[in-house]
Amino acid sequence: MKPNYSLDDMRLFWLVAQAGSFRQAAEQEGVPPSTLSRRINALEQTLGLRLLHRDAHRINLTGTGRQYFERFGPLFNELDDISGDLHAEKHEPAGTLRVAVPVNTMYRWLATALNQFQLRYPKIDLDIRMSNWVIDVGEQAIDLAIRVGEPALQGWIARPLTRVQSLLCASSRAVQWHQITHPSELVQYPLVVSSPINVWRFEHQHSEQQFEYRPQGNVRLTVDDMNIAMQAVAAGVGIGYLPRRVVLEHMQQGELMALAPDWLGPLRKTYLLYRDRDNQPLRLRLLIEHLLQVAPAEY
Structure with a gap:
């Protein structure tokens, strides 16, 4: 059977039953006591059952009212807990x-x-x-x-956070690769690929010419960890296309060398x-x- 009473009226009854007073419940809810009384009267009329005994000074639950209070009480306690948790979500750092x-x-x-x-x-x-x-x-x-x-x-929603720029680099000991001046020459040399960057994109720093290279055939190592790729490049396994900030310290220490320095990867956000x-x-x-x-x- 579909209920035809207001759940909000049921909650108001629960508040009054908890407080034992229309006045206290009205103060808690921020409404006039007469409003509470009218709403609970409407609930009793809808149910066809009396929930409260009223006199000039106090209220008491009827047997039916106590049954409703005990059955609905856990529900409204849980709803209050949920409301409190939702408030904490919005206002507490936890x-x-x-x-x-x-x-x-x-x-x-x-x-x-x-x-x-x-x-x-x-x-x-x-x-x-x-x-x-x-x-x-x-x-x-x-x-x-x-x-x-x-x-x-x-x-x-996408908020720009920082930027990444990649460059070609090789081991400082691999002098046979240091003469590279254009990314198109990479087809002649062994490569280290750091997935998922499988297309190496370049921009000339002066002419703004663009070039794309897709490593294939001459790939010695493919790995999905940039630090492992950098270690392989530093060891001389092959030439890599790696973020400038990742390799900068190793370049300063003389372990890596930039190749084709006029050709850098575009700045990616x-x-x-x-x-x-x-x-x-x-x-x-x-x-x-x-x-x-x-x-x-x-x-």
């Missing part, structure tokens, strides 16, 4: 965030940034999913994702991705603000 990030981003700067964040907000827990491949952020219930390159996620700009839990908003503040201009 709870768990699930974050999807590229592996190299995590190694280069993000791990330190996230450690700082958790030390600042000890009640916020992080569940990190590291992958260089595009994962299904909806299926995995991701709250915040970081992606390199123009994102293609419908319904997600890294984006923060999340679903909702306005109705965010506080923990997500705080993490977004933190990352936008501490992210390096380039990595």
Whole structure:
């Protein structure tokens, strides 16, 4: 049988029964006592049952009213708990965030940034999913994702975070490769590929001419970890196309050398991705603000 009474009226009855007073319940709800009395009268008329005995000074539950109060009480207690939890989501820095990030981003700067964040907000827990491949952020219930390159996620907000620029490099000991002046010459040399970057794009720093090279045939190593790729390049396995910030320290130490320095990869933006700009839990908003503040201009 479909109920034809108002659940909100039932909740008002529950408030009055808890308080034992129309006045106290009215103060708690922020409505006049007469409104409460009228609403509960309407509920009793709809049910065809009396729920309260009233006199000039107090109220008492009828047998039916007590039965309803005991049956509905746990429901409204749970609803109050849920409302409290939802309020905390919006206003308290606590709870768990699930974050999807590229592996190299995590190694280069993000791990330190996230450690700082958790030390600042000890009640916020992080569940990190590291992958260089595009994962299904909806299926995995991701709250915040970081992606390199123009994102293609419908319904997600994309905020520019930092930038990445790649270059050709080789081991300083591999002098036989140092004479390369144009990316088209790569067809003659062994290569190390860091997936998922399987197309090497270049821009000439003066003429702005563009060039694309797709490694194939002469690939000695393909690996989905940029640090492993860099180690292989430094060891002399082959020539690599790697982010400038990743190899800069090793170039300064004399382990790596830039090739065809007039040809660099285009600057690619890294984006923060999340679903909702306005109705965010506080923990997500705080993490977004933190990352936008501490992210390096380039990595």
